[in-house]
Amino acid sequence: MVLSLCAAAPAAAADARDAPAADLTDLSIDQLMNLEVVTASKFAQRTSEAPAAITVVTSADIKAFGYRSLADVLRSVRGMYVTYDRYYSYLGARGFGRTGDYNSRVLLLVDGYRSNDPVYDSALIGPEFPVDVDLIDRVEVVSGPGSSIYGSNATFAVINVITKTPDENGGLQVSGDYGSFGSDSERLTYAKRWDSGLGLLLSATRANSDGQDLFFKEFDAPETNNGVAHNLDWQTSLKLLGKLAYRGFTLSAVHARREKAIPTSAWGALFNDPRLRWIDANTFVNLQYYKAIGARWTASSRLYYGQYAGHGFYPYEDATVILNRDETIGRWWGGELTLTGRFGRHKLIVGGEFQDNFRQDQFNFNVEPAQQILEDRRSSTRTAAFAQDEVTVLSNLLLNAGVRYDKYSTVGETINPRLALIWSPRADTTFKLLYGTAFRAPNTYELYYNDGGATSKANPLLKPERSRSYEILAEHWLRPNFHITVDAYYNEYNGLVDQVTDPLDGLLVYRNVGSAEAKGVEIDIERLFAGGARLRASYAWQITRNKDTGEEIINSPRSLGKINASVPILADKARIGAELQYMSLRRTLAGGFADAHWITDVTVTSGRLGKNWELSGSLYNLFDARYGDPGGPELLQDQIVQDGRTFRVKLTKTF
16 A cells, blocks of 8 residues: 555545545645545545555645646556557556556446446546646545455556545636646636535636647658657647535536547558547446445445447558448446445445446448448447445454455356455554456457458457456554555466457457566655645556566666655745656557656746636656657557646636
8 A cells, every 4th residue: 555645635535525635745644544445345445544555645745746637647656667659648646557458457437436448448647638737636545456345457556536526626627727738727716605505616717738749750651751650749629527416416527538649550451541440439427326224334426327338430542442431339328236334343345236238339331432341230238236345453453355256248257256364463563465367358449340251250259357356555654744655466367358360261250368477566655745835755666577588578678767746835825836746668569668767847937826826837848858659559650759848827716
């Protein structure tokens, strides 16, 4: 566990009624040591008692360090890193960061709602994430396997984005920013809590970026514009959020649309063609209800509906130029019921889930000239039951045991346990011994997508990927407000779904042929100072290898170093936040290496100016480091160039 000193204040329950994040400089040492989280076990518990390694990033951190997206937030978490291919942002965790996998091996929750779509199982973390980061109260990151509570996709981490409540930023708030490459965004938010207890939050955000011209040496020829993708890095987005809360009920609704040009000529499309782009549209409605039942039990339930639509346009050149369209439609509904009870030394949680994916459709066709290539209409269901018991063996010794059963109509059944022994020999010291398994069910794209036999084919016989994790963790308070964590782990991954070439027909097909093992040590140090300054530093050493060949896997840095510091200035009327991040070299698909690099970001944020104005300015990649991220298998480029020095200025007015 990492107890983030920039973390949230104690949570009352695992729902949108949670109190806003507090300024931790105002908390006592006892309060700091008893902060609570809700994601590890689906109920509020002290971080020192949670059966996992946990990091929390709050709205105060997002403001202090100028984070622009959820990817920026997660990049700051120890042991995590982000790869960007000018299309999507991909999350790496504990040395495992497959390019182009759409983050299907992490589970992304929004207020406890599973946001991974049922076609690609993608977890969207970049500008395509459907919630404006200004509306995030905190992000709880539970590292390691989480399938014993959450099921599929919870292989490397469970990430729960907890949004703000109607009690925060009451009234009307208007915010706008402007930055490099013609980037700008505007947000309008209204929040109110009435005396009756009814709370309302409504917010809309529009964003745009012109992007930049990008040079790719792989296309450096006169017929391909000398390798320059002109005006093909732009993107636009719209994000809408509504929350209605009354007593134990919370109704949330989100809609987001992002359109992104693709400058890399992915999937063999024509280079420097303005028609090459992809559109993501996400919508969900989530109704939650919490109620105490007698003196022992608490019930929480959830009913939800979601839909995802993806549309891509790809120009190709055969005998003539062909405009191809790829289309994905996912629609689903589901429900969850969880009961939490206390019985003497036992804290028991039992529950069940059901999800009906009534549309998992994939289409591919040529627009000009008209030709249908793929028309695949699917539906599926998943059903699950889980239980966990937290037993107080001794006053300073906890045993946490949990198990979950999942049944998929597509790939069958799986059972995943978790065990944790948590010992606190002293009030300021905790040791955790953790074991767990996880799985990832193959998604609809991997099972059924094909291009009519031209280059690929489907494989409906795929089985779930499986992983096993062993971890030991120690944390200690050296003195008030000074905390250190040391975490060592060993993970095994088997039956990984890889795309390979079938030697019988030469077609690409997904098969359970991959395996890997990862081991590493993470160290995290955090300090709060009396004057309000904050410091967090972490280092992760990790090595992840292919179990069959012994080679280190692609896009896996051995070392990650991070330093975050924020200090009040101008007699506490403003705050300056600086973040330094180091990443060691990484192997690429072509056998080369992406260079090691340091990135430095600096943000200055004002307090309240005049009549509730706030102003901030940020410089990203301050020293203009030049580096690239490994490209995925769908790209000709071995590395994708990343941004140099950029800036953003932001102004917010609260009425």
